[in-house]
Amino acid sequence: MPDDFPITERTRLRRRPQRGAYDRASVFAILDAGLMCHVGYVVDGKPVVTPTAYWRHGDDLYWHGSAASRMLNSIDGAEVCMTVSHLDGLVVARSAFHQSVQYRSVMVFGQAKLLADHAEKRLAMRMFIERLYPGRSEEIRESSDKELASISVTKLNMTEVSAKLKDSGVVDDEEDYAMQVWAGVIPVRAVLGKAIPDHRLLVSPELPANLTDFAEDVRLDDVLGGHAAHRESTGCQL
Amino acid sequence: MPDDFPITERTRLRRRPQRGAYDRASVFAILDAGLMCHVGYVVDGKPVVTPTAYWRHGDDLYWHGSAASRMLNSIDGAEVCMTVSHLDGLVVARSAFHQSVQYRSVMVFGQAKLLADHAEKRLAMRMFIERLYPGRSEEIRESSDKELASISVTKLNMTEVSAKLKDSGVVDDEEDYAMQVWAGVIPVRAVLGKAIPDHRLLVSPELPANLTDFAEDVRLDDVLGGHAAHRESTGCQL
Numbered sequence: 343m344p345d346d347f348p349i350t351e352r353t354r355l356r357r358r359p360q361r362g363a364y365d366r367a368s369v370f371a372i373l374d375a376g377l378m379c380h381v382g383y384v385v386d387g388k389p390v391v392t393p394t395a396y397w398r399h400g401d402d403l404y405w406h407g408s409a410a411s412r413m414l415n416s417i418d419g420a421e422v423c424m425t426v427s428h429l430d431g432l433v434v435a436r437s438a439f440h441q442s443v444q445y446r447s448v449m450v451f452g453q454a455k456l457l458a459d460h461a462e463k464r465l466a467m468r469m470f471i472e473r474l475y476p477g478r479s480e481e482i483r484e485s486s487d488k489e490l491a492s493i494s495v496t497k498l499n500m501t502e503v504s505a506k507l508k509d510s511g512v513v514d515d516e517e518d519y520a521m522q523v524w525a526g527v528i529p530v531r532a533v534l535g536k537a538i539p540d541h542r543l544l545v546s547p548e549l550p551a552n553l554t555d556f557a558e559d560v561r562l563d564d565v566l567g568g569h570a571a572h573r574e575s576t577g578c579q580l
Numbered sequence: 581m582p583d584d585f586p587i588t589e590r591t592r593l594r595r596r597p598q599r600g601a602y603d604r605a606s607v608f609a610i611l612d613a614g615l616m617c618h619v620g621y622v623v624d625g626k627p628v629v630t631p632t633a634y635w636r637h638g639d640d641l642y643w644h645g646s647a648a649s650r651m652l653n654s655i656d657g658a659e660v661c662m663t664v665s666h667l668d669g670l671v672v673a674r675s676a677f678h679q680s681v682q683y684r685s686v687m688v689f690g691q692a693k694l695l696a697d698h699a700e701k702r703l704a705m706r707m708f709i710e711r712l713y714p715g716r717s718e719e720i721r722e723s724s725d726k727e728l729a730s731i732s733v734t735k736l737n738m739t740e741v742s743a744k745l746k747d748s749g750v751v752d753d754e755e756d757y758a759m760q761v762w763a764g765v766i767p768v769r770a771v772l773g774k775a776i777p778d779h780r781l782l783v784s785p786e787l788p789a790n791l792t793d794f795a796e797d798v799r800l801d802d803v804l805g806g807h808a809a810h811r812e813s814t815g816c817q818l
Contacts, residue, residue: 352626352628356648357646357648357649377667377670377681378665378667378681378683380618380620380629380631380663380665381629382618382620382627382628382629382661383627384622384625384626384627387622387625387659388622388659388661388689389620389621389622389627389629389659389660389661390590390620390661390687390689391618391619391620391629391661391662391663391687392663392687393618393663393665393683393685395680395681408595410594410595411595421625421626421627422627423620423626423627423628423629424629425618425629425630425631427616427618427631429615429616429770431773432615432712432794434713434716434791435720436720436721437720437721437722437723437727438705438706438708438709438717438720438721438722438723438727439705439721439723439724439727439731441708441709441712442633443615443616443633445616445631447631449628449629449630451626451628467676467677468676470676470679471676471679474670474679475672478672479676481761482673482674482675482676482759482761483674483675483676483677483753483756483759484675484676485675485676485677486677489675489676489677493677511776511778512778514778518721519780519782520782521720521721521782522782522783523719523720523783523788524777524781524783524784524787524788524791525777525778525781526775526776526777526778526781526785527775527776527778528772528773528775528776528791528794529772529773529774529775529776530770530771530772530773530800531770531771531773532667532768532769532770532771533768533769533770533771534766534767534768535669535766535767535768535769536767537764537765537766537767538749538764538765538766538767539762539763539764540749540750540752540763540764540765542757542763543762543763543764544757544758544759544760545760545761545762546762547764549762550761550762553672553762553766556670556766562768
């Protein structure tokens, strides 16, 4: 498998190409650090953008939803654009023009496929759980056939993909550096809060051993990226 | 102005309608707490979803980008779907089927318009700055005509809008509550890091008085929502 995704008409960054990346390492790092994506479909010729949780296995992306969803039912074989973005900071500049944000993002274009049978859906759902909470599949109740029938799982093979990254800090026009005004970067990060145990627990309310990485104030992207790195290093296929 | 947006074929939540809201207070609260949206366009019949910063003024939403962008140039009068989502937590349930996330989201459908002249663009850019950093427009350099010519500013009037909110915590099947496994909610929030002053500052590296609400560990949605509430309470139009 080549390390780079091919650059196509849709994925080539025309402006500021230095912010773009097409190699699997860059793309996967951004995808594996995220949980929510925004998927764009065309319905009756018009765009619809839906936020949803996703997961990755090799070059495939997955997301799921209700089998009753009109959107998911019309998606089989349809063109989609799936976008993941992380907001990393506010760039507070000396001019209105140079205000901006720091971010990491990935855009994936392709034809979505609905998983057809329960075995495929069950495996995909197991991947979802294991990517979020490694080891937890063994402890929880697996989906029943009835439950699997009620959900749609969508698969998108990554062929047209680009990553984009902006982390260059403040860039002002040379003459504006003479201004007596504060400028800088205010970092932004998604962090975890203190876990709230369900009120009907039959076990200790403390986070169990296989969830201790979800500790208060830890970055979500670090936890998720860490899980992916661990899977990679152990050759785990699930 | 009625308090509710009309419910249309595109905005009516068919499944779990109890999670939906169409009133301005709910919709504005979610929009005003956010900074990044995902905008869906149709290009050559196929969807494209772009992350970008946005701002709101009354029933109008705005975002901007390079005037050289093919996407933004083809957007004038085109149908778009603009989606904002906040991830609020991970719902760790006792079955694979009931794993989920807590979130707030808004979807807006409509025809985008490109602002035509520099005066409109300048005013819109001033709104962008003031929503993020109240009072800062007075301190920084305003955009020049050349700069304004190089950007596109898109306006989307909100007519078809829905909000969706999930904060119900763990909901497991009755028989699964007998399981000896941890379940609960792990909150997620976007917070600010310690500000990084630009290395060419001519003023104190400490955050200035009009940026002190961007303090370390404060929630981004609280800061932005607070700015909006203050504008509302003072009747500020900018």
